[in-house]
Amino acid sequence: MSAADGRVLVDGTRADAVSVFDRGLAYGDGLFETIRLVDGHAPLWTRHMQRLQEGCQRLRLAMPDPALLLREVAVVADDLAQAVVRITLTRGTGPRGYAPPPTPRPTRIVAAFEAPGMRGDAYVQGIRVRWCDTRLARQPLLAGIKHLNRLEQVLARAEWNDPAVVEGLLCDTAGQVISATMANVFAVIDGELVTPAVDECGVAGVGRAEVLASWPGAKVLPLSRETMAGAAEIFLSSSVRGILPVQAVDHTVYVPGPVTRALQQHWRGLGFPMEQA
Template identity: 65%
Template sequence: MILVDGQRQDTVSALDRGLLYGDGLFETIRFVGDAAPLWPRHMQRLARGCARLRLPVPDPALLWREAQASRGDMAQAVLRISLTRGVGERGYGMPAAPRVTRIVAAFPMPALDAAPYRDGVRLHLCEMRLAEQPRLAGIKHLNRLEQVLARAEWNDPSVAEGLLCDARGNVVSATAANLFAVVDGVPVTPALERCGVAGVLRAELLEAFPGTRVRDLPLAECLGAGELFLSSSVRGILPVQAVADKVFAPGPVARAMQAHWQGLGFSTEQA
């Protein structure tokens, strides 16, 4: 079900600033039954994004009620919350008192295959480079054109994701997941102060595994890592099997983080 400002519908105004300018934010949240194990972290990131974009922060209790109404009786669901600055005057100037458009939409959780969690996934090394914009780095704003263009670079169904770098040649993330590497036995995840999305599962793992370092990760160092794996609040921890012709194998750090993810209440089993 899709709710727009609390009403069951699936349309917004053609003058909505989210459509015209990508002026807004979104969160994609996995539900397991009535529970969303990472909900508090999603709400924290949404509040940070609202502060960054000067948007009013929605009431988390209201979002929770609408999330449950939208989810209905789905045993497992993926929920998307989108906030835009709403309808305003033509032009880039912000409305003095924005009336935020709130969209809450639930979809059935896609079928999961246990093999990628066990054996890993293949990545395409993207030609697309992420532009640096510290003001927008970390938050999940509505403009995802870089990811759309990167995803268009491959159509091989055996390739699950694409590896994205910035203009300096540092690895940033996959198109729809954060990335971790194990370098000389130490877990590392790329710094995201200049570009990229700071995922909520990434935040959870950084707290649970305090030995993980956050720093720039040059592509050559990434490709020489002992382990490589992705983190996603919907898909969980996916070991990387290969990046182009470079082969990897799942290792103990990825397995430990998979166990932590499952301990939160997630699984690769379909209800």
């Protein structure tokens, strides 16, 4: 992608480069949001802005004006019927060293991409996932927010190259199930919809927030691999890919059930496409 494509804005100007001294590049000092658009509309926009606001508060960054961000999103995603827009916010440039500059000037990057395609059978029959060996470190100060350091996810995703395996599940250093590399995980256990807590590590996905808000009785509880093995249903939630049933975790097979199907229908009601076979 280049500035000529017209799909990247840096601080409101068409560009495709930032300073080599930007703290986002040097230290991962910043945040990002990845937002799915359908015909120019972002159904989960409010939730994305809420998470970005929380992340800015945690990192002590100035929150950009959401109205400005929305205008820039419209510019870069213009004429894309199905788009994914990434908003990246860094602390900007500064002198060498970890100490934040006393008067930071944040860098704001808004870039649009064609939304990734997913086969219809992935939503109907489900996807194959695997357990990853990489573990997520516990750090409550950074847990939940979408900060720029994604090295744990990069290393986890590097563990396999089998195209039949779509995702990998991650545990923390204590062995508790947390998430997939790019999605949150839900399981139906003893008739209850459960998802792990992300207050010590992991990302609090906006798709996860939507599921928790829309499904009465959904619970946030510790989840072990052994408990997951006995689940009646497992699915992944993602603001980009929606509700993806899990067909198998390694050699353990699951069948998409009524909870998964109901939440897929909820996603369609929000305006997201859920391809059918």
